[in-house]
Every structure is written in C-alpha cells, then in structure tokens.
Amino acid sequence: MEFGIRQIAVGGLERGELLQRMVLAGVQLNDYAKMLLAHRIFNEVVPANNLPLISRNLQQLGLDAGATLPRIFERAVSRGMQLCPAMTGPYLRLDFLDQASSSHSVLSDGKKPADSLTVASAAPGNQEFPRGFYLRMVDGVPWLRGYRCDDAHGFTLDDTFIFQSR
Numbered sequence: 001m002e003f004g005i006r007q008i009a010v011g012g013l014e015r016g017e018l019l020q021r022m023v024l025a026g027v028q029l030n031d032y033a034k035m036l037l038a039h040r041i042f043n044e045v046v047p048a049n050n051l052p053l054i055s056r057n058l059q060q061l062g063l064d065a066g067a068t069l070p071r072i073f074e075r076a077v078s079r080g081m082q083l084c085p086a087m088t089g090p091y092l093r094l095d096f097l098d099q100a101s102s103s104h105s106v107l108s109d110g111k112k113p114a115d116s117l118t119v120a121s122a123a124p125g126n127q128e129f130p131r132g133f134y135l136r137m138v139d140g141v142p143w144l145r146g147y148r149c150d151d152a153h154g155f156t157l158d159d160t161f162i163f164q165s166r
Contacts, residue, residue, distance in 0.1 A: 003054075003160075003162070004055075005052055006053050006095065007050050007052055008053050008088070008091055008092055009049070009050050009051075009091065009095075010049055010051050010084075010088050011045070011048045011049050011085075012046070012047060012048030015037065015043070018042070018090055021094055022093065025094055027093055027094070027142045027144050028141055028142070028143045028144070029143070032130035032145065032148065033089075033130075033145050034146075036086075036089070041124055051088070052164065052166075054081065054162070054164075054165040055117060055162055055163075056076065056081070056161055056163060058156065058159055059157045059158070061076060062075065063075055063157075066155070067154065067155055068152060068154060068155070069131075069151060069153065070151050072155060073120060076161070080166050081120075081163035081164060081165060082164040082166060083120050083122055083163065083164065084121045084162060086121045086122060086123075086132065088119050088121060088133070088162070089119045089132065089133025090144055092117075092133075096135065097142050099117070099136070100115060101139060102115040102116065102136050102137055103115055114158075116134045116135060116136040116145075116160070117134060117136070118132065118133075118159065119134065119161075120132075120161040120163045127148075130146035130148050131147055131148055132147065133147075134146075134147055
C-alpha cells in the first residue's frame with residue numbers, strides 16, 4: 001500500500017492510553033521503542049494536532065546511497081518538508097495498520113529492514129538513547145520499533161522516511 005500523504009492526529013493521549021491502544025491493535029514493540037515510549041516527551045498530554053505526513057525515499061529526495069541522517073533531513077527541509085515531532089511514531093503506527101508486509105521477515109540484522117518507514121524526527125536524547133521510531137509489518141503483525149545510529153551512518157536509496165508536509 002502506498003503511503004501517499006496522510007493527515008495524522010498526533011497527541012491527545014496519556015502514555016497509558018496510548019500503550020493500551022497499541023496493545024489492542026496488536027502492535028509489537030522492540031526494547032528501543034519501549035525506551036522511547038518511557039521518555040519524558042510522553043509524560044504530558046499535548047493537544048492533538050493534525051499533521052500532514054508524506055513519505056520520501058532517498059532517491060525521491062535526490063540523494064545518493066549512503067546519505068546520512070543530517071544530510072537527509074537537510075535535503076527534506078530544503079524541499080519544503082519538516083521533521084515530525086518525536087512522539088509521532090506511535091500515533092502513526094496506530095493510524096497506519098494497513099501497511100504492507102515486509103518482504104523480509106527477519107526482525108533485526110543490523111541494518112534498516114526492507115519496507116520499513118522511518119519517522120524523521122529530532123533525536124530525543126543523546127547517542128546512547130534510541131534515535132527515533134520506525135514502522136514495519138512482519139507476517140501481518142504491526143511493529144513499532146526504535147533504532148539507534150550515529151550521524152555518520154549511511155542510508156540506502158530505497159530507505160523511506162516520513163516527514164511533515166507543509
């Protein structure tokens with residue numbers, strides 16, 4: 001299923017309610033996602049805000065393979081997109097339960113999995129803390145996963161990111 005442009009309501013839920021909705025939807029979490037969900041950004045309930053989100057891979061951004069997050073984010077901003085709030089991942093996961101299943105079912109092999117969508121957001125912590133969220137569907141099961149990488153990590157042409165569209 002093509003992501004296209006989606007209007008997603010981000011915010012408005014207490015952490016416990018957000019977690020309960022993910023449990024009811026069958027969303028699975030890795031340890032990094034659990035760490036992110038325990039972060040103070042989820043302590044306060046912020047009013048729900050409808051955000052227009054758009055997906056772009058490196059090729060669509062006009063970047064070569066091996067582009068780093070700072071370069072990817074810089075290019076997207078120069079093309080009129082914005083980074084998402086750091087709390088966007090769980091709300092997007094709940095809204096996008098019809099994501100196509102990954103063509104590769106291994107959950108972790110040290111690189112960005114095929115058919116995953118990385119939420120483009122500023123890191124909520126230091127380099128020891130997970131950088132952000134990504135979404136993938138494995139054998140019909142929706143996953144919200146956190147990831148870590150440094151600013152030198154190179155992403156490939158088919159790596160897809162979710163940005164705010166202006």
